[in-house]
Amino acid sequence: MKKILIANRGEIALRIIKTCKQMGIETIAIYSDADQELPYVKEATFSFRIGEAPVLKSYLKTDAILELAVKEKADAIHPGYGFLSENAAFAAAVREKGISFIGPSAEVLSIMGDKVKARQTMKEAGVSTIPGSEAGIDSLEEAFTLANEIGYPVMLKASGGGGGIGMHLCESEAELAKVFQSTKTRAKTYFGNEEVFIEKYVANARHVEIQIFGDSHGNAVHLFERDCSVQRRNQKVIEESPSPFISERTRQLMCEAAVQAAKHVKYENAGTLEFIVDENEKFYFLEMNTRLQVEHRVSEFITGLDFVKWQIIAADGKQLPLLQNDIQQNGHSVEFRLYAEDPVKFLPSPGKLNAFTYPDMPGVLIDLAYEPGNTVSPFYDPLVAKIIVHAETRELALSKALYFLEETSIEGIKTNLPLFINILKDQSFVRGNYTTSYLKDHTFIS
Known part of the structure; x- marks a missing residue:
């Protein structure tokens, strides 16, 4: 592949561009009227206006995106996550144009994108369902x-x-x-x-997911788990790996089940099997995300691998770079989704980002969607940045994260930064004693 069109925006578009640059691949970015000044637009090899700010008039304009991909001779389209990433009709249309879709087949997208069909399919694969x-x-x-x-x-x-x-x-x-x-x-x-x-409804549950990869040669591997139990309104806020809750035996069984499921549907590219785990560590299939996850950086840190590179390799018809025994889990990683939102009401707080300063620390990575001077748009998810921290142990990772966040300053918009700082000081979280109702049951800011 020599040229990839990125059918997305913000931090994930910039994330994909960085890997493509390292691989010597040119990138085509698309942007709406609200996004023309964002970092990813400047970093891409080529950038094109796709439409007005509303998603139906920009990032969901499939015909316009396909037309641009053909015109600019793109070898592939990377959908990122959200928007068109799990759209089976779009994936099929991309391939009908002779362009590679960096993701699973349209058939798998159709099955696993429908939660009822996905439940039935997982039962057939021998995976426990709720x-x-x-x-x-x-x-x-x-x-x-x-x-x-x-x-x-x-x-x-x-x-x-x-x-x-x-x-x-x-x-x-x-x-x-x-x-x-x-x-x-x-x-x-x-x-x-x-x-x-x-x-x-499973009470006192943990939300644990398994990262998997598959290729067109029948290979499927897992890249361990992420604990995503810290959520507000069923949306993840903090993710970490390894999970501080599950035992090594449960980890092994969940990973085996995820690979079993991937092979059953002949899965290709990056995907995630999400599970609900009860108080006794009995786990149930929840859903499958047939794309790269927002929190993939957590798993990249603990494995030392580049998942976007793996996606491109798999979409190019090649075998996965490593076998299961070659993939190791090292250290501990935790991610914080920094949103432009009221930290009390969890409501979006769009506006101009006047300043964003933070310390330069080893083992801390920031994926930026916006930079100072940009306006956080009300038209899209209010994710400003992802902050990912890695250390040898969970205790060190949390200590490093607390120092980093306390030294970070943001001006111009409200964010959930104070929420993260308070969570890192809460002993329930520090001990790993939290469930999916953690934020609902605790009042950190009033």
């Missing part, structure tokens, strides 16, 4: 019947959902009735699919 509906639910009466069979509380979910969108915890029939139709409507709006389903 008790729940075996098909989409059409009516509230059907939802009531199933919820009563499973037992409250339950989770109502959009079949085509992701990123915490279209998910509701229901502890009674009244709550289920209240959100049933609105969840279907929201699912239709965001994912073009109004189908919903129900799963048993």
Whole structure:
């Protein structure tokens, strides 16, 4: 591959550009009217305006993106994450143009992108799934019947959902009735699919995911786990690896299950199997993310590997660079998603980033979406940067992270930086005693 179009924006676009530069690959960036001054636009080999700020008029304009890729003779399209990354129709259209799609096949995207189909497929692969509906639910009466069979509380979910969108915890029939139709409507709006389903809610759970890679030669490997239990509104805020909760035996079983699932669907490229783990370390398949994850840097730190490079190699039809026994887990890594948001209400706080200063420290990496002088747009996810810290042990990684964050200064916008500092001072987190309800159960800032 000599030229790759990046169908994304912000920090992930810049992340991909950096690896492409190291590999001697030219990059094509696309930008909306809101993003023309962002760092990734300047760093790409070529940059083109794709449309107005709203995503439907820019980053989701599939015809315009494909037209540009053909015109500029791109060898491949990297979708990043979000936007078109798990869109089966887009992946198929890319390949119909004779261009490589850096991701799995359209068939796999279609199966694993639908949570009901994914559950069925994982059962076929012998992977444990949470008790729940075996098909989409059409009516509230059907939802009531199933919820009563499973037992409250339950989770109502959009079949085509992701990123915490279209998910509701229901502890009674009244709550289920209240959100049933609105969840279907929201699912239709965001994912073009109004189908919903129900799963048993696992209390005091951990959210642990396994990074996997596959290639077109039938190889599949895991690159260990990430604990993503610190969440707000079902969206991850802090991720770390190794998990401070699971035992070595559970880690081994989860990794084996993830590879088993990848081989069952003949998976190619980067992917993640997400699991819910209960208090007794029994784990259940939650969903599969058929793309690069926001938190992939955590796993890159502990393995010493470049996942974007691996993606490009796999998409080019080559075998994965390493076999399972060659992949080692070293040290501890933790990532903080720095958002432009009110740290109390968790609401977006767009505006101009006037200053962003931080210490230069070994073992600390920052993936920037914005730089001082840029405006954080209200049209997109308010992620300003990812801060990833690595050290020999978890204790050292958390100490290093606390020092770094306390020495970081941001002016012009509100961020969740104070939240991270307070979490790092909380003994429950320091001891690794946290679940997916951690932020809901604790008030760090008032």
